[in-house]
Each structure stands twice: as C-alpha cells, then as structure tokens.
Amino acid sequence: MSEPQGAGGLAAGAPSPKPEGSVVLSLRGVSKAFGAVQALRDVGFDCRAGEIHALVGENGSGKSTLLGIASGFVRSDAGTVEIGGRRLRRASPAEARRLGLGMVYQTYSHVQGLSVAQNLFLAVAGAGQPPFRRMESWAAEQLAAFQLDLPPDAPAAALSLAERQLLEVVKALLARPRVLLLDEPTTALGPADVERLHQLVFEQSRTGVGIAYVSHRLPEVLDIADRITVLRDGVGQGTFEASAMSEDSLVTLMIGRPLQLAFPERPGAPSPSDVVLATEGLHGDRFGPIDLSVAAGEIVGIAGAEGNGQLQFLRALAGAEPAAGRATCEGRGLDLGSPLGPLRAGVVLLSGDRAGEALFPVLSVRANATIQILRRFGRLGILRRGRERQAVDELGQRLRIRAASIEQPVQSLSGGNQQKVSLTRPFLRGSVKVILAEEPTQGVDVGSRFEIYEALRQKASEGVAMIIKSSDPLELAGLCDRVVVMSRGRIVQEIAGGELGERRIVEAIVGSGVVNAAKAGP
C-alpha cells in the first residue's frame, strides 16, 4: 500500500497534519484526453478511510472524468488507480466494485424499466445478495434501514429526481464499499434532502468509509469536507485542509483570479403596468391555482423546496405540462394545449434537461443554435451556410461558448457550455416575449454562470419578461427583480426590493413548509 503523503502527482499543496486512516483510494498521475480536449493532466489524489475528501473545480475542470476513471467507467490514458491498496487493472466498473468502490453517479445508474426493488437487488453482488423471491421484502428492509420512504415495487421511472438521487446513494451503499464516490449528489435536492444526504454521508465516514465528494456548491463542500482537492482545467491545484479554506480562497484556486462581481447590475425597477405575461387561476395536477404577472424587462424567480410544483408551473406555461385556467401574453390568451401555442406567441422554455429535451447531443453547436430558425439563413429553400456560421460564431463569442469550433457536437462540451448553446436560441429568434428558464445554471461552473446571468439580464433589458426556476437561492437573490416562493403548488410568499436576499428566500422556503404542514393537520 502506498504512503498517503508526499505522493507524486499531487501538486505542492499544504501537507496534511491529520495522518489518521489508511488510504482507501489512491489515484496517481492520471491523464485523459477526449479528442483534442485534454480533460486531465497528471492528476492524483488520496482518500483515506473515514475521511470526506472533496473535489472542486469549475465544470469542465475534469472532476467527473476523474471519478469516472476511479470507478472504472472511463479508461485513462495514463496513471494508476488503487482501491483499498489493490491496483485496478482494467477499466471495469465491476472490477472497481469488487475492490470495494461504490459510485453515486450524477446522471444516475438505475434501470428505468425496472422497479426500485429490482434495481437495489441488482446493485448487490456476491454475498449479501438475498434469494430472488425475497427481493421485495429485502428491498423494503434496506429502504427502511436508510429511512428512505419508497415503495419497493414502484417503477424507478416514476420517482422524483430527489428520490432517484437518494436511491442512487442507497444502491451504492448496499455493496458495503470501502470508498464511496459521489458526483454532484445534491444538484437535484432541496435543502431538507441535502441535509439528509449529508447526514448519511457523515454516518458512513464515521464507520470508516472513505468518501470522495464532487460538488460545485462551495458552502456545502466547506460544510462537509475534511480535505479539499482543487482542479483547474484538468490540472491539480493542490490538496488542502478544509478548515483552512474559505469560499473566497477556493474560488481563487478554481478560476485563478479573484471573483469580484457575481451578478449583473439591475437596471432599476421595471414598470409594473407594462405586463407581458399574466396567469389567472392557472392550475395543473401538481400546482395552482396561481395568479402571477410579469412585466416587460422583469426577471421573476421561482423558489421552493424541490417537488412543490415549481417545475410543473413553468412547464405548463410553455404548454409542456397539462394545465387549466387562464394565461395571457401581451393581453392575448395563450393556448397551452401544446408547446406550439406558447412558442408562436413568443414564449420560449429553456428546459433544465439539456441532454434529453433542450439539445440534440450529437448535432453541432451551429445546428443546435439555428435548428428553429433555419429559414432565416435560406434563400429559395437553400441554406446559406456562410450567413448561418457568421451568426452563430458571433453569438458564440458573445456568450463565450468554449468549443474547438462551432461544428463540435454539443455532447462533447461541458455542462456550462451546453447551457450556453441552448441560450443561443432566444438570442437568435427575433420575436421572444417571454423566457421561461428552468435551472439555467445547473451543473455550470462559476465563470460561465456570470456569463449566463449577463446574457439573461441583457435579454430582459430588451423588454423580455422572464421567469427563472432555480433551486439555488443565492442565484435567485442576485439575479431576479422579484422572487416568489412556492409550497405545495401555490405561491406562499413574494420577496422583492430591499428584502430580496439569499437568507430571506431560504427562510421563506423552510418557513412556508412548516406553515403548510401545520395547516394540513386539521
């Protein structure tokens, strides 16, 4: 087994004064290139038993690739992986699991067509595997042991994102791993579920499991981690004691420059009389009735704990979710029967499901940007590629899309750059009245975030009304003119002006939940 300290590949970070725990995961000199992009360059880190070791870095800095290599899912070009002191000889998730590695994937790893119980059952190999006919009762026991209230026979496809994420953790833990890797496990979770997940992670580390935790949420990382390894552009920036770090110093390491301005300037209060989008008694299966109006140039945020109907409300406005009631755009009624009605009226939805809904992953940046407006670049039905290219090139530079060229398939871009590509569409369309953005910066790095905020604010200043659904209160507080907080499908609070702040939003989310729970009693 290799010694934890002074190992090659680690950049000269602070030496660790806490020598407890043997090394359960060790990566040395790992490099990986995807085509022309060098995702990782000679990176290494150690995770000790009982330690929570965070990996931070901007998106595209190589965190997920590093975890992929550690878990055997991605083949590295160079370098070694040791799990529990034994070398991972080939890139194979089955082999990594056998050596004692549990992986919680950001994009999940359960089979949608199977039930919760079947997924849990398949996650356990070898000893500890129950007889097939006892599968459901066994799964119920396991779920109960982790205090996860899910019916074992429910199809995995029917779970909410938060439930899937927690199931994913339980699934990894069932194999009793020596080291548990978590890749952005809290992206889909509301504050209460984050708390629950962290509790689970703490308990595991106390029993001696080494935890490697990837997240872009620095407050969470500082809250939970013992040590932090920072990556920038695929290069290790060192490993540090978490107690010695602050958000500020981490951001500096991540981006290489102090982050000064996080949000674009607000241009001043929009005129409330100039209403663009309005709803009256709009309701669907998971939300409503909701009365809300948004003025031209105004950015309204929707906050709330996950699963309180925010998403359904937003999607209903785009005709992507069944709804009844009335919605108007510039005074004219919106036909919410299909996405076509809102689209024709100039209501654009930026879906949070980038790979599944917003983008065509195998198509290029250019094709994704112009797919709805090809007519503009044509003459007599023949596309004039030069004009199309010029338009996308210009916009790509303005939004700072980092791609080798605009002909690169979007699936090979980082999350932040993918999001920017989906943002090109409202910019290229002429007649956008309303933008509905769902988690516009989910999985997006700090640097790109600001660029996305700036782009959204700029679009608003052109007179577009905007609704942004986000699970990040800090983002809503910084970006929006007004924030409404939803609970159980209804708007329970509205926060605007000087009141608007992260703390106030979080308080409203937590508080409103309590109010409604009390109301539900009698």
Added chain:
Amino acid sequence: MRTRSWLPLASMSTLIVALGAYAAIRQDAFLTTYNIGNLLLTTMPLALVAMGQTVALLVRGFDVSVAALMTMCVVAASFTLKPGASTLALVAGALAVVGIGVATGVFNATLIRFFRLPSIIATLGTLSILEGASLWLRSAPAGAISSDVVETLNSSMSFLPFAFVGVAVLAVLGDLWLYRTRPGLALRAVGLDETSSRRLGMRTGLVILLAFVTCSVLASFAGFYLAAEVQIGSPIIGNQALESIAAAVLGGAALSGGRGSFVGSLLAALFLTEIDNVLPLFQQPTEYAEMTIGGLILLALLLYQAPELVGRLRAGRRKVAPLPARTEGAAPA
C-alpha cells in the same frame, strides 16, 4: 406492467384455440391425431428460432441472419449426417452443425460489440455470407439426411412429438429463468439500459455475447428440425428471419429491449404455423394467409400497446383534475 406481460400469452392462446375450433367444426381433416402431430412438428423450426430471436431482442438486438444460418445447418447436415453413418459419426456430425451455430453467434457478437456495428446491419452481412456459403456447398438440393436422425427428431408419443414437449419445457424453464432469477433480471436490465447496467457492475459485453450465441445456437437447433422436414440438403430452404421476429414480438418481446417471453414466442410460433396448416384445408390460396398473418400481427401489437395507448390518450386530452374548493390561501408566516 403485469397485464402487459400476460396479454401476449392470453391473446395467443385464445387465437390458437379459436382458429383450431373453427377449423375443427368446418373440416374433419383438422382435428385428427395425424394433423395435430404434424402441426406440432412443423412448428418446431419456427418455435426454436423465435425463442432465439427473443433472446436477441431482450438485449435490444436483432438477428436477421437466423434464417440463413438454418439453411446453412440443413446444408451442413447433408454432409455430416449422411445415411448409413455410425451413431458416433452422427453425434460428431450433429456437434459440428451446432458448432456452426456457436461460431456464427460469436461472429455476430464480435461485429456488434467489438466493431460497434448496429446488430441489424451486422447480421445482415452475416446473412449474405451464410447464404452464399450454402449455395457454394450445394448449388441445388442434394444429399439425403440420415433417416435415423430424421426418425429420432420426429419420434412421438402417440400423436404428441417428444420434440414439442421438450421445446415447451424449455420455454417454461426459460421464462422462469428470465423472470425469477438474478441472471434473467440482469439480462433484461442490460436490454433496458446498457449504460446503467454497466454502472451497476454487470458485464454487459459478456451478456450480449452470450445472448447472440444463444440465439444462433437455437437457430441451429431449428436447422435440425428443418432438415428433418425436408430431409435433403436444400440451399434455399430457410426463410424464417422475419417470421421469427414476428413470432417473438407477438409473444411479447419489445423492440426496445428488456421484454419478452419464451412461452409467448412458442405460442406465437404455434399460431403462425396453425394458420399455414389450416388454410389449405379450406382451399384458400396462400396469399390470403400472408395478408391474414400481417393483419393479425398488427392487431396483436396494437392490443399489446393498449395500456400505453390509453395512457397516451389520457395524457393527450391533457385533462387536469378539477380545482379543489378554494380554501383561504396560505398566508405568509
């Protein structure tokens, strides 16, 4: 979910009995031990190849080379299972024929897994190669097949062929394996979602390799029964590629992978053969049989989709539950 898995079995059984009853009432020649025994025997090639195809469909693949493989096995049998050969020679000859099946399966799986070709294209290539090889070996039907072998394959207990009993047992065991054991569940998981299955620690490459080898081996078994039927090395006999997919799908297999039933595909094979068996009794030209089969396949598929279709229709009407009586809105704390 549950309904969906029983629907194919129930509808196939109903159709078999309904068509059989109709034929029995109208034609004395149908419900005779001779005809039933014959029907069950002629079901054998399609039943076996449909079960093989089900395995390929379960891992979200297609194998269109099965018919050419069956032909190849018939032609090979005309060389290795010659009349008058000793038992030992016959066993060796039979193993050689199965060996062709194994080799074809490995070849297909290599193209699909190692060279990442879509299964339908890869097996299309294999189909051409095997067809050409069969014609090269026998440019015209020639070479009798050992009558000992034919008799063994066709032996029966009164009218019930042992072979059919065997294939029925195999189908039941196959379904029990598929739905009541961990490897069966793993096979379906790989078909439903390969990436997640790999992340779950399954050896997906091996699973898919074994699936295609199983498919080809079952097709080579089907080749034996085809050989027993024609009893001569014919290079143009096997044409069950599309029928095998039709039978597997009628039996409940989904083209999207992860779903299928061996009992279902056996029943569907029996039904399709029954149509072929019944129509000549009524002096109907075979083109009606073809059209009937096509129509029935579409009808059955629509029926299987019914739960999903109803769901989609409901969603399509986009109805929203009526608004509950409006209580006083939640006041801010």
